[in-house]
Structure formats: structure tokens, C-alpha cells
Amino acid sequence: MPTLGAIADDFTGATDLATMLVARGHRTVVTVGPESLSEGPEGTAVRDADAVVVALKSRTAPVDEAVGTSLAALRALRRAGCERFYFKYCSTFDSTPAGNIGPVTDALLAELGERRTVVVPAFPATGRTVYKGRLFVHDELLDESPMRHHPLTPMRDSHLGRLLTPQTRHPVRLVGLDTVRQGGDTLRAALDAPELADSLVVVDAVTDEDLVTVCAATTHLALVTGAAGLALGLTGPHPDAARATPASRPGDPGVVLSGSASSATRAQVAHARARLPHRKLDIPALRADFTGEVARLVAYVRRSWEDEPGKPPLLHSVDDLGDVERTAPGGGPAASELVERALAACATALVAAGARRILVAGGETSGAVVTALGVRTLSIGAPIAPGVTWARAEGRAHGRDHTVDLALKSGNFGDTDIFTEAWSALA
Numbered sequence: 001m002p003t004l005g006a007i008a009d010d011f012t013g014a015t016d017l018a019t020m021l022v023a024r025g026h027r028t029v030v031t032v033g034p035e036s037l038s039e040g041p042e043g044t045a046v047r048d049a050d051a052v053v054v055a056l057k058s059r060t061a062p063v064d065e066a067v068g069t070s071l072a073a074l075r076a077l078r079r080a081g082c083e084r085f086y087f088k089y090c091s092t093f094d095s096t097p098a099g100n101i102g103p104v105t106d107a108l109l110a111e112l113g114e115r116r117t118v119v120v121p122a123f124p125a126t127g128r129t130v131y132k133g134r135l136f137v138h139d140e141l142l143d144e145s146p147m148r149h150h151p152l153t154p155m156r157d158s159h160l161g162r163l164l165t166p167q168t169r170h171p172v173r174l175v176g177l178d179t180v181r182q183g184g185d186t187l188r189a190a191l192d193a194p195e196l197a198d199s200l201v202v203v204d205a206v207t208d209e210d211l212v213t214v215c216a217a218t219t220h221l222a223l224v225t226g227a228a229g230l231a232l233g234l235t236g237p238h239p240d241a242a243r244a245t246p247a248s249r250p251g252d253p254g255v256v257l258s259g260s261a262s263s264a265t266r267a268q269v270a271h272a273r274a275r276l277p278h279r280k281l282d283i284p285a286l287r288a289d290f291t292g293e294v295a296r297l298v299a300y301v302r303r304s305w306e307d308e309p310g311k312p313p314l315l316h317s318v319d320d321l322g323d324v325e326r327t328a329p330g331g332g333p334a335a336s337e338l339v340e341r342a343l344a345a346c347a348t349a350l351v352a353a354g355a356r357r358i359l360v361a362g363g364e365t366s367g368a369v370v371t372a373l374g375v376r377t378l379s380i381g382a383p384i385a386p387g388v389t390w391a392r393a394e395g396r397a398h399g400r401d402h403t404v405d406l407a408l409k410s411g412n413f414g415d416t417d418i419f420t421e422a423w424s425a426l427a
């Protein structure tokens with residue numbers, strides 16, 4: 001029976017955390033939404049797991065909806081036996097002044113009858129560190145990094161206290177690196193101090209060792225919050241936890257679907273364009289004739305499978321930031337919505353046409369694709385890069401069951417050659 005229950009605010013974040021938990025010895029199941037926790041064969045997989053991660057698409061949802069789905073996930077995890085909880089959000093703290101990190105944290109605390117938790121977005125393996133309460137992305141402050149241009153959650157501050165305060169009913173406090181470096185016992189005493197009893201406590205962490213210390217000092221908290229780095233210190237009972245075997249065989253048709261505008265993805269797209277068949281989504285064409293344009297994209301991929309076997313085609317929506325359309329002309333559907341819907345529609349049509357391995361770039365995009373594919377659970381398979389893994393996805397779309405290998409790549413994760421090299425991990 002699982003004891004650790006996690007709620008991830010997007011799908012790439014869910015597989016990011018699950019990858020870390022598997023590496024730390026937890027048999028881990030990712031369920032898409034809370035419903036799959038109890039139903040049918042997925043219920044059995046959950047009962048055999050040490051940890052369950054519920055993947056939500058709540059990061060940019062309206063606040064009430066994000067709170068509602070997160071609470072439903074918490075209740076389902078409690079029913080499944082979980083006793084400790086982990087709210088996973090982005091290592092770049094993706095949120096707006098309204099939420100959803102603060103409101104969801106407040107609601108989870110209230111439901112658990114708790115008043116205090118930690119806020120730990122650091123993930124040094126991917127360049128995210130927190131010092132003096134400020135979030136860095138590699139050697140830049142968050143608001144000076146490319147995250148300030150994010151299409152949905154532009155991050156215009158790096159001070160976690162200032163970012164979180166408008167989102168929460170709790171005071172936001174800081175425990176600094178000097179305390180963390182004094183070790184787990186000192187840090188726990190600092191966190192348990194009466195003046196922090198009602199607070200969301202941002203904790204500095206710059207290295208993996210800092211995160212192991214933070215983890216050790218917070219095992220008594222019913223709820224922790226952060227990115228996947230905080231799970232580094234969570235050693236589980238099954239160090240040899242098996243990874244899922246691939247659903248596909250080498251040579252099976254594959255495709256890359258990228259709706260991410262992040263700087264790492266843009267470099268990956270540029271690299272792949274020189275090496276893979278590729279087609280860019282035409283937003284005005286999607287707006288004018290959505291069904292026809294999706295059919296043309298699908299036909300292009302199918303033709304590429306025949307003309308250039310072994311080279312998974314790339315469908316992408318952004319080469320450079322000039323491609324990001326922020327306001328829809330004439331009040332039509334937003335470009336972001338069109339891109340998500342188009343890539344999701346391509347995914348279901350391509351799976352029906354024989355695709356067995358799909359690499360998706362972008363958290364929101366991944367949510368759209370995974371939902372359209374009717375995926376209920378993801379079993380973590382071969383790792384690709386820090387925070388990115390292949391996962392075996394069981395789903396149902398167009399009235400047919402299917403099993404495919406899915407990799408959900410967070411916008412800023414992965415090396416430049418990930419779109420051409422990820423496939424070798426499936427061999």
C-alpha cells in the first residue's frame with residue numbers, strides 16, 4: 001500500500017517527480033487525475049506501489065478548479081492509504097499573482113489540519129537553486145532568465161516571498177542557507193520554532209546535499225511542497241524498483257510533438273530541424289480550418305515514416321519568441337489553445353495510425369496530449385535526462401485500448417540533442 005502521495009500541477013512535473021522517486025527506491029505509479037487511483041486494474045497497480053503521483057493539469061487552471069482537483073487528489077490518495085503528501089510544482093515556480101501554488105498549498109494544509117509547510121523549488125541537477133529566498137536558473141535570477149517570456153506564466157520576480165505572498169493566506173517566511181548548512185537537527189528546530197507555526201517557509205538550497213538535509217528535517221511534516229529535487233533525500237524501501245519495459249520496439253514509428261516555447265526547447269527544435277523531418281504548426285491555418293490543418297499535419301508525419309524511416313518527425317509551434325502569439329486577432333481562439341488542441345488531435349490520429357513512441361515537449365502540451373490519448377496510468381521506464389524519462393502509457397482513444405511509450409519533457413529540461421537521441425534509451 002502506498003504511503004507517499006504526491007499531487008503534481010502538470011504532467012511533465014509528475015513524471016519528473018516519479019523518475020526521482022523510482023531512482024530513490026520507491027515503486028511509483030503516476031495516475032492521470034484522481035479517478036484512476038481506485039478504478040479497475042489501475043487500482044491494483046496503486047496498491048502495489050510505495051508512492052503515487054497524481055498528475056493534474058492545474059498549473060494555469062482557474063484558481064477554484066485547481067483547488068478543487070487538488071483536494072480531490074488528496075482525498076483519493078488518503079483513501080488509497082497515503083500518509084504523507086508532496087505538492088509538486090515547477091522548479092521555476094510557474095504561477096501568476098492569483099496562483100495556483102499558494103491557493104493549492106493553503107487548501108491542502110487546511111484539509112490535512114496543518115498550518116505550516118516548506119517551499120522548496122530548488123533542483124540543482126537542472127540548474128535551479130534558491131539562495132536568500134531568490135530563485136536562480138543556472139547563473140541567472142529567475143526574472144532575468146528566459147522564464148520572463150513564458151507564454152502563460154511570465155516570471156517577472158525571483159523573490160519567492162514576494163511571488164508567494166499575494167497567493168496565500170499564510171505569512172511567508174525564509175530559513176536561509178546558513179541554517180540548512182548546520183544540519184538536519186538545527187534546521188528542524190528552526191522550522192519548528194513557534195514563530196513559524198503558521199507559515200509557508202521558503203528554505204534555501206543550492207546543492208543536492210542541501211536538499212537531502214531539508215528532506216531529513218521535514219519528515220515530520222504531513223505536507224511538503226517543491227520541485228522534484230526535494231525527493232532526493234526520500235529513500236524508499238525498494239532500491240531495485242523495476243523500471244517498466246518499453247511498449248515499442250526499435251524501428252516502431254515515433255513522433256516529437258512540441259508546443260513549448262522555452263529557450264531549451266527552442267535550441268532542441270533548431271537542432272532537430274537540421275536532422276529530422278519537421279513541420280511547423282500554422283496558427284492562422286489552424287484558426288481558419290482546424291480539422292483540415294490537423295489532417296495535413298498527420299498526413300505529413302505518415303508520409304515521413306515511409307520516406308525517412310527511423311527518423312521520428314517533429315511537429316513544433318515555435319522557432320523563436322517572435323512566433324509566440326499573445327493576443328488572438330479578432331477575438332478568435334487563443335494560439336495556445338489551438339496549439340494544444342492540434343498537437344493532442346495529431347497524437348490520437350497518429351497513435352491510431354501506428355505511432356508507438358511519442359516525445360512531447362511542454363507541460364501544458366503534455367497535459368493536452370496525455371488527456372486526449374485517454375491515458376490512465378504511466379509506468380516509469382528508462383531515464384533520458386534529469387527530470388525526463390520514458391514511461392509506458394496505457395490509454396484508450398477512439399474506442400480502442402493502446403499502450404505507447406511516452407516521454408514528457410518539461411520546457412527547460414534536456415540536452416540540445418534530446419529530440420534525436422532520446423530514442424536510444426528505448427532500444
Ligand SMILES: Nc1ncnc2c1ncn2[C@@H]1O[C@H](COP(=O)(O)OP(=O)(O)OP(=O)(O)O)[C@@H](O)[C@H]1O
Binds near residue numbers: 012265361362363411
Ligand atoms: N506560437 C505560439 N503562440 C502562442 N502560444 C503558443 C505557441 N506555441 C505554443 N504555445 C503555447 O504555449 C504554452 C507552452 O506551455 P507548455 O507548458 O506546453 O511549455 P513550457 O512552458 O515550455 O513547458 P513547462 O511548463 O514544462 O516548463 C502552451 O499552452 C502552448 O500551446
Ligand SMILES: O=C(O)[C@@H](O)C(=O)CO
Binds near residue numbers: 016089092228387
Ligand atoms: O520542476 C520542473 O521544472 C518540471 O518538473 C516542471 O514542472 C515543468 O513543467
